[in-house]
Amino acid sequence: MAAQRPEVLISEVAPRDGLQSIQSIMPTAQKCQWIDALAQAGLKEIEVGSFVSEKLLPQMADTGTVVAHSRQHSGLCVLALVPNLKGAQAALAAGAHKLSIPISASEAHCLANVRKSIAEMLEELGHIVRAVEQYNATSSQPPVAVEVGISTAFGCTLQGSVSEHAVLTLAAKCAAIGAQEVGLSDTTGMANPAQVKRLFTQLHHDLGDRAGAAHLHNTRGLGLANALAAYEAGVRTFDSSQGGIGGCPYAPGASGNIVTEDLVFMFEAMGVSTGIHYEQLLKARAVLEEFLPNEPLYGMTPAAGLPKGFQWPTP
Ligand code: ZN
Numbered sequence: 430m431a432a433q434r435p436e437v438l439i440s441e442v443a444p445r446d447g448l449q450s451i452q453s454i455m456p457t458a459q460k461c462q463w464i465d466a467l468a469q470a471g472l473k474e475i476e477v478g479s480f481v482s483e484k485l486l487p488q489m490a491d492t493g494t495v496v497a498h499s500r501q502h503s504g505l506c507v508l509a510l511v512p513n514l515k516g517a518q519a520a521l522a523a524g525a526h527k528l529s530i531p532i533s534a535s536e537a538h539c540l541a542n543v544r545k546s547i548a549e550m551l552e553e554l555g556h557i558v559r560a561v562e563q564y565n566a567t568s569s570q571p572p573v574a575v576e577v578g579i580s581t582a583f584g585c586t587l588q589g590s591v592s593e594h595a596v597l598t599l600a601a602k603c604a605a606i607g608a609q610e611v612g613l614s615d616t617t618g619m620a621n622p623a624q625v626k627r628l629f630t631q632l633h634h635d636l637g638d639r640a641g642a643a644h645l646h647n648t649r650g651l652g653l654a655n656a657l658a659a660y661e662a663g664v665r666t667f668d669s670s671q672g673g674i675g676g677c678p679y680a681p682g683a684s685g686n687i688v689t690e691d692l693v694f695m696f697e698a699m700g701v702s703t704g705i706h707y708e709q710l711l712k713a714r715a716v717l718e719e720f721l722p723n724e725p726l727y728g729m730t731p732a733a734g735l736p737k738g739f740q741w742p743t744p
Contacts, residue, residue, distance in 0.1 A: 435704030437696055438666045439689060440474040440642060441467055443717075444495070445510055446686055447674030448488050449479065451724055457491040459720045461498045466713035467671065468499075471705040472689075474506040475499065476529060476668070480516035496523040508576075512543040517557040521564045527574045528561065530554055531614070532603065534596045535585035538616070542580065551602055558607035576610040576641055577603040582628065584619030593624075597631055604639045612641030612666070615655065618648020618684060622658035629662035642666035645687045647673060647727070652687035653695055660701070667692060671710075672717055673727030688728040690714065697741065707741065 444464055448455055455463075460477075467475055477499045478492030492509060499507045509525040511517045520528050532550045533539035539547050558575055565572040581588070582596045600611045613628060625643070633640045643659035645652050645668070656667055670686035693705045711731060718726060735741075 435473070435702045436665065437660070437701055437703055438474060439472060439692060439703050439705060440476065440508065440666055440668045441472045441671060441689055442476040442644070442668045442686060443670035443672065443674050443689070445476040445478050445489070446668075447670050447672070449486050450675050450685075451488070451721070453721065453723065454488050455720055457494055460491070460495050463713065463716045463720060464495065464499050465502070466709075466716045468502040468505050469706075470709035470713050471703075473504060473704060474508055474527075474666075476508040476510060479510035479512070480519040480523075481510075481512055493519060493523040496520070496525050500524050500526075511557065513545075513553050514556040514560060517560055521561065521573065524570075525573065526571070527576060528557065530557060530575065530577050530608070531580045532577055532599065533580040533585070533616075534591045534599055535581040535588040537587035538581045538585045541587060547599065551606060554603060554606050554608065562607070574609045575607065576612060577608040578612050578614045578642070578644055579603070580614045580616045582613040582620075583615040583624055584617060586617045586619075593628055593631075596628060597635055600632055601635055604636050608639070610639055610641030610666075611636060612644060612668075614644035614668075615646050616644075618646035618652070620645065620655050621651060622654045625655045625658040626662045629659050629664050633663045640664075642668050644668040646675065646684060647687050648684045653691060656687055656692060657695070660696075671714055671726075674717075674721075674724065685727055688730075690728045691730045694730040694735070698739070707735070 477495045479489045480492055483490040506526045508527045509520040510529045511520050561573050561575050603611045643664045645655045669689040669692045671689045673685035673688035675686040693703050696703050
């Protein structure tokens with residue numbers, strides 16, 4: 430593993446975004462084993478699950494246990510998605526290092542995803558921020574951070590196009606309420622590179638250090654092109670999913686995230702260090718394949734192999 434600090438942070442979201450989107454429920458012990466393999470590969474941030482109603486997403490019922498297990502990896506930021514204050518309280522109790530709150534730029538998707546309007550979600554964010562501040566004030570651990578992912582920031586399958594002005598206004602509101610980071614999510618895979626570059630450039634201009642991750646889906650095959658556009662706009666945190674599993678249960682037609690294996694290859698081939706060990710990443714993929722034998726896994730680099738003579742810049 431390279432000693433130098435990675436230039437980009439790859440935030441692995443498959444245990445949440447991926448597992449919530451498939452029918453089969455992965456047993457807790459298998460989730461933990463897979464997350465261990467991902468941590469071994471050098472991933473420094475993993476979204477391990479979400480604190481949502483068990484009735485709605487039974488795949489995520491064991492998130493508390495998975496968070497507690499994942500915390501054992503030193504240097505790993507254990508991220509959990511929370512849609513409301515109740516979820517945030519559960520995440521804090523379980524020991525999550527960072528909370529991710531989805532707020533949609535599309536009113537229709539917001540109602541479908543979290544059953545709240547955008548205005549109600551902003552109110553909920555205020556409650557969550559205050560709860561986290563109180564928690565941090567009395568905790569001896571490093572402070573828990575709150576990040577917002579603006580869902581459907583590039584278009585919505587329910588509403589259609591989404592105004593860029595509305596996205597940026599919403600992002601600014603989230604930062605003003607107290608989110609440490611606000612990222613943009615292409616939940617439905619509708620983004621194109623020009624749009625990604627434009628929106629992230631403006632987001633950086635508006636929010637400075639608080640401009641957060643790019644969360645991109647590969648629905649129309651533009652995932653990596655969009656990731657590169659985001660990189661050129663100054664983004665340094667990228668959500669991706671091992672094997673490209675993922676989607677959104679409340680966005681019809683949404684398919685998988687950009688594939689971690691391909692994203693790591695792209696950056697490393699460009700000389701941009703990720704801190705991830707590719708061979709170990711493939712070992713984690715083998716674990717996933719074993720545990721989800723009936724689910725398709727995606728990825729061009731795992732299928733083709735590394736190019737002949739490829740020099741891994743960060744062995
Ligand atoms: Zn997603």
